[in-house]
Amino acid sequence: xxxxxxxxxxxxxxxxxxxxxxxxxxxxxxxxxxxxxxxxxxxxxxxxxxxxxxxxxxxxxxxxxxxxxxxxxxxxxxxxxxxxxxxxxxxxxxxxxxxxxxxxxxxxxxxxxxxxxxxxxxxxxxxxxxxxxxxxxxxxxxxxxxxxxxxxxxxxxxxxxxxxxxxxxxxxxxxxxxxxxxxxxxxxxxxxxxxxxxxxxxxxxxxxxxxxxxxxxxxxxxxxxxxxxxxxxxxxxxxxxxxxxxxxxxxxxxxxxxxxxxxxxxxxxxxxxxxxxxxxxxxxxxxxxxxx
Amino acid sequence: xxxxxxxxxxxxxxxxxxxxxxxxxxxxxxxxxxxxxxxxxxxxxxxxxxxxxxxxxxxxxxxxxxxxxxxxxxxxxxxxxxxxxxxxxxxxxxxxxxxxxxxxxxxxxxxxxxxxxxxxxxxxxxxxxxxxxxxxxxxxxxxxxxxxxxxxxxxxxxxxxxxxxxxxxxxxxxxxxxxxxxxxxxx
Numbered sequence: 001x002x003x004x005x006x007x008x009x010x011x012x013x014x015x016x017x018x019x020x021x022x023x024x025x026x027x028x029x030x031x032x033x034x035x036x037x038x039x040x041x042x043x044x045x046x047x048x049x050x051x052x053x054x055x056x057x058x059x060x061x062x063x064x065x066x067x068x069x070x071x072x073x074x075x076x077x078x079x080x081x082x083x084x085x086x087x088x089x090x091x092x093x094x095x096x097x098x099x100x101x102x103x104x105x106x107x108x109x110x111x112x113x114x115x116x117x118x119x120x121x122x123x124x125x126x127x128x129x130x131x132x133x134x135x136x137x138x139x140x141x142x143x144x145x146x147x148x149x150x151x152x153x154x155x156x157x158x159x160x161x162x163x164x165x166x167x168x169x170x171x172x173x174x175x176x177x178x179x180x181x182x183x184x185x186x187x188x189x190x191x192x193x194x195x196x197x198x199x200x201x202x203x204x205x206x207x208x209x210x211x212x213x214x215x216x217x218x219x220x221x222x223x224x225x226x227x228x229x230x231x232x233x234x235x236x237x238x239x240x241x242x243x244x245x246x247x248x249x250x251x252x253x254x255x256x257x258x259x260x261x262x263x264x265x266x267x268x269x270x271x272x273x274x275x276x277x278x279x280x281x282x283x284x285x286x287x288x289x290x291x292x
Numbered sequence: 293x294x295x296x297x298x299x300x301x302x303x304x305x306x307x308x309x310x311x312x313x314x315x316x317x318x319x320x321x322x323x324x325x326x327x328x329x330x331x332x333x334x335x336x337x338x339x340x341x342x343x344x345x346x347x348x349x350x351x352x353x354x355x356x357x358x359x360x361x362x363x364x365x366x367x368x369x370x371x372x373x374x375x376x377x378x379x380x381x382x383x384x385x386x387x388x389x390x391x392x393x394x395x396x397x398x399x400x401x402x403x404x405x406x407x408x409x410x411x412x413x414x415x416x417x418x419x420x421x422x423x424x425x426x427x428x429x430x431x432x433x434x435x436x437x438x439x440x441x442x443x444x445x446x447x448x449x450x451x452x453x454x455x456x457x458x459x460x461x462x463x464x465x466x467x468x469x470x471x472x473x474x475x476x477x478x479x
Contacts, residue, residue, distance in 0.1 A: 014387075115319040119312045122350065144384030145350055152316040152352040161316065223397075234353035238393055 002062075005053075010045030013021025013284050023053055025274040032061040037092070039066045042168035044186035045284045047109060052165055054087035056190040056279045065092035078169065079108035106132050106183070107151075107170035116179050118155045121168060122148050130276035136172050137181050139246075146242045147183075147287070149226065153235035154187040154283050160228070162191025162280060172289075180263050181289045188278040194219055194254040201226045212255030213273045220252050220259050239285065246272060248287040254280065263288075293465065293472075294339045294376075296331065301347025303327035309401035314350040321358025321467070328363060332374040339376030341475050346382025346407060356390035361398050368462060377462045379412075380404045387417065403463060403474050412475055416461065418429070422454045426463060426473070435470040 008015035023032060034053065041049075053208045054061050063084060067070050075081060076095040084090060107125050112118065129144040151170065158166040166189025175182040194215035195203075201220055203210040218224040220240075225232035236250075240261055243250055251260040251268065258272045264290065303310050307323045315324065320426050343363075345351070351359070358382065366372045383391070383404040384449060392415055401416030414426050425440055434440050437455055441448040455471055458464040465472050 090410070114319040116308075118317045119314065119320070122314050122316050122352075123312065126350070142385075145384075146349050146389060148314075149316075149352045149386075149390060152314075152350075153354065154318055156352075156354060159319075233359070234357050234394060234397065236388065237397065238353035280420060 002031040002033050007034055007039045007050070009038055011036070011042040011050070013040045013049075014136055015098065015281075016046055016049050019050070019053065019095050020278045021276040024278065028056070029058040029134075031059050032057060033064065033174050034062045034088070037064045037067045040068050040071050040281070041218040042071070042075065042080075043173065044078075044109075044129040044184050045282065047078060048167045048169050048186045048188035049282050051080075051083050051087060051109070052190040052278075052280055052282065053083070055164075058105055058257055059089045062087055063088040063090055065090060065094060067092070074087065074105075078105050078109070078171070079110070082107055083167065088151065088177045097202065107168065107174060108171045109167055111141060111165055112155050112158045112168050112187070112189075113165035114159060118152055119157060122152050124260070125151055126287040127169060127194070132172060132183070133289075137183060137287075139287075139289045143246065146245075150242050150285060151185055152237050153239055156235060157187060157281060157283060158189045158191070161194070161197040162189040163197075164189065166191065169245050173238040175286070175288065178288060183287050183289065185287075186283070188280070190278075193280055194252075198224070198226045211273070213271060214258035215252055215254055216257050216269050217271070220261075243285065243287070246287050248285060251284045253278070253282045293467070294333065296333055296339065296341045297344060298328055298331050298343050299324050299343060300324060300328070301344075304348065307383075308354040313348060314351065314352075315348050315355040315359065316352045318455040319360055321355035321362075322353070325359045325363055328359070329372050329374075332367075332372060333376065334373045335375060340379060341374070341376055341393045342381050344381045345384075345387055348382075348387070351387050351390050353390050353393055355386075355393045357398075362402055362403065364400050364402055364462070366396065368460070377441075377465050378402060379474050384406055391415065401461060401463060402448065405436075405475065412473065419454070419457070421450070422458055425451060425454045426458055429464070429471065429474050435472060437471065 003026045008018055081094055126148050134140045155168050168187045172181055172183045191271045195212045198215045206214050215260050220236045223233040223237040248267055249263050256275045256277050258266045260270055262268045303324050367374050380402055383406050395416030399417040401418045404415055405412050414464050428443055437451045441451045459466045465474055
């Protein structure tokens with residue numbers, strides 16, 4: 001028996017919760033049909049998380065691709081279909097031709113599985129950083145190095161903790177409520193998640209209170225790691241430090257919880273628990289520029 | 293003082309094909325630190341090793357921890373059999389961003405020479421008096437604790453304690469009765 005999952009018109013970090021809630025209602029081996037025909041907008045987080053839905057299922061789902069030409073073209077340029085074709089049965093008209101070569105795609109969807117993937121991503125992002133940070137965001141180009149460091153640490157979360165591959169995508173778009181251009185880094189996987197990754201080192205002292213939320217607090221806020229070595233757990237500490245100077249936002253979802261470092265321009269909730277379960281970890285980093 | 297020069301860019305080039313010039317990921321950091329440790333002179337006091345980052349593009353926090361913090365920690369705890377000092381050379385502002393964070397977290401310190409003007413700096417976590425003594429030694433080119441004490445108008449015993457701590461952390465070189473910073477005679 002198949003279940004139809006409706007993909008929101010605007011596929012964002014916020015609206016993706018609707019997808020998770022719908023998918024979580026069906027056993028992993030149930031056949032899902034993800035209906036994105038009416039989707040007209042997708043953020044990097046939305047697109048990368050969509051791949052995670054397929055990655056997490058025992059039965060290959062079907063994806064009904066967007067009908068709107070502009071949306072379809074963007075998803076193609078963002079290299080979404082390269083990976084979606086491996087994970088979904090695609091239904092609809094799939095564009096052909098070159099991908100990943102577009103002014104509005106900073107870093108197209110890119111698979112991350114090992115250290116060398118992170119090297120490639122960091123090298124690639126720096127090539128176009130000056131033009132995008134300076135022209136599109138009117139941001140200080142001196143932040144290029146810090147931006148690449150942030151990206152590197154976010155991607156390493158997959159390499160070090162996911163236990164399977166994931167994806168990264170970077171894109172600029174207009175944040176409507178802020179009326180400014182922002183850049184979003186999305187790093188998503190459907191791996192083991194924070195609670196399972198950190199459990200051997202930290203669960204015992206929490207006892208029954210160990211949960212996805214406690215694992216996120218330990219890692220993202222307290223900079224703790226699953227490794228005993230001093231100096232581990234630097235990644236999120238570094239990301240938070242840079243985001244503080246940029247007035248940026250960090251949100252990390254894992255399992256049934258989501259934690260966020262919320263800047264003054266946003267009204268998000270710092271910690272949410274009891275969400276519908278979704279495997280792995282999904283990281284969103286948003287940095288506002290000065291340009292409208 | 294015996295001096296060894298280690299080009300981090302060359303170690304990175306040798307470790308990866310295709311060649312990358314960014315120090316990112318913990319795996320890369322471990323590989324590069326192993327390469328550095330293999331080149332350290334063994335059991336030779338009054339040795340200076342210049343670890344040259346001038347051909348390195350970016351360094352992220354994980355690599356800064358593996359290469360810089362872990363190297364210093366292991367050297368100070370005598371894990372790697374190296375008894376000399378370090379000078380981290382060719383350090384850019386971006387490098388410092390990552391390095392200072394890991395030093396702060398681990399309460400470590402080291403001596404760097406930044407690119408551009410090439411000024412020597414003590415970075416990381418250092419007691420304010422020890423920092424003042426280190427900077428006085430460098431600025432005034434002083435080599436004896438009594439001279440430092442006189443310059444700062446403090447008791448020589450206080451200077452001796454601070455200098456011993458700086459030597460133990462490999463931030464000063466003790467050469468018989470003389471002390472010197474871990475670089476050439478001129479600051």
